[in-house]
Amino acid sequence: MTTLVDPFGRQINYLRLSVTDRCNLRCTYCMAEEMEFLPKSSVLSLEEMQRIASAFVNLGVTKIRLTGGEPLIRQGIVELSSSISALDGLKELTLTTNAVLLEKFAQPLANAGVKRVNISIDSLKPDRFKKLTRLGELDQVLSGIEAARNADFQAVKLNAVILSGQNDDEVIDLANFAIERDLDISYIEEMPLGNISSHKREDTQHQSLDIRKTLAEHLELTASAETTGGPSRYFRVTGSNTKIGFISPLSDNFCSSCNRVRLTTEGRLLLCLGNEHSVDLRAPLRDGVDDAELQDIIVQAIGIKPERHYFDPEDTQILRFMSATGG
Secondary structure: OOOOOOOOOOEEEEEHHHHHOOOOOOOOOOOOOOOOOOOHHHHHOOHHHHHHHHHHHOOOOEEEEEEEEHHHOOOOOOHHHHHHHHOHHHHHHHEOOOOOHHHHHHHHHHHHHOOOEEEEEOOHHHHHHHHHOOOHHHHHHHHHHHHHHHOOOOEEEEEEEEEEOHHHHHHHHHHHHHHHHOOOOEEEOOOOOOOOOOHHHHHOOOOOOHHHHHHOOOOOEEOOOOOOOOOOOEEEEEOOOEEEEEEEOOOOOOOHHHHEEOOOOOOEEEEEOOOOOEEOHHHHHHOOOOOOHHHHHHHHHHHOOOOOOOOOOOOOOOOOOHHHHOO
């Protein structure tokens, strides 16, 4: 079987598949307050997404994560999950969500074959949560988290983007929230993707090392070699079942071990989060390529995957928003 190996010898076995560019929140670090979304005709159909997913699995991809925007607002998300999870050779289907709709979808997604969910939550204070998300009600997210805990997922993890001066005082509270519920949590450095007006990113940068120092004042952390196939670098919390991860795209980038690519909702295969290298898969799909030809296009695309990204919080080079990137 042909496998996907980039020019730097990294095997690509992980696809992040964006099912929509739309979202029911407007998180300040992720989106502009007024967004222009893709017309329906530009967005891949569920059948097209499933066919691309199948091509990647046939090329050795073993993990697929469904992302957005917010994937739970995409009509047919449960059916898409079921069809992708059934692909022979796929070891794990996962999903990232803001959990606003998760109370309704948690068990149906588990039944459809989703193994793990990542839930974004950047504050446990209702007023602050609404300010950071512009639209969000914290109670809905907390209900979604409880629904996920009670559903038949193998694991549930929380993700928190930490912004200096905005929510960095909640690092301990978020960790304790996870520990009390036997959940894992990853802290994420803000990525300079898309032009935003809510704040200056150079003013809100909060590095993983500083977060870890804060946590170490209250918790005993032990470095762990565990991985979930993504960029988190994990520590175990002594006396608990919780892993704490750090995703550090600026201060300690994870490029050397990069094993993933992203498919945007309009069918652009992004070879790197922080570069514009991409290949259009929608056009050949709609022009009628067969499965072998589609796989050939993907193999050739991996040949232009760059070695690494170069993020600068004072200089936004990538104008697409995170919501259009596929998580």
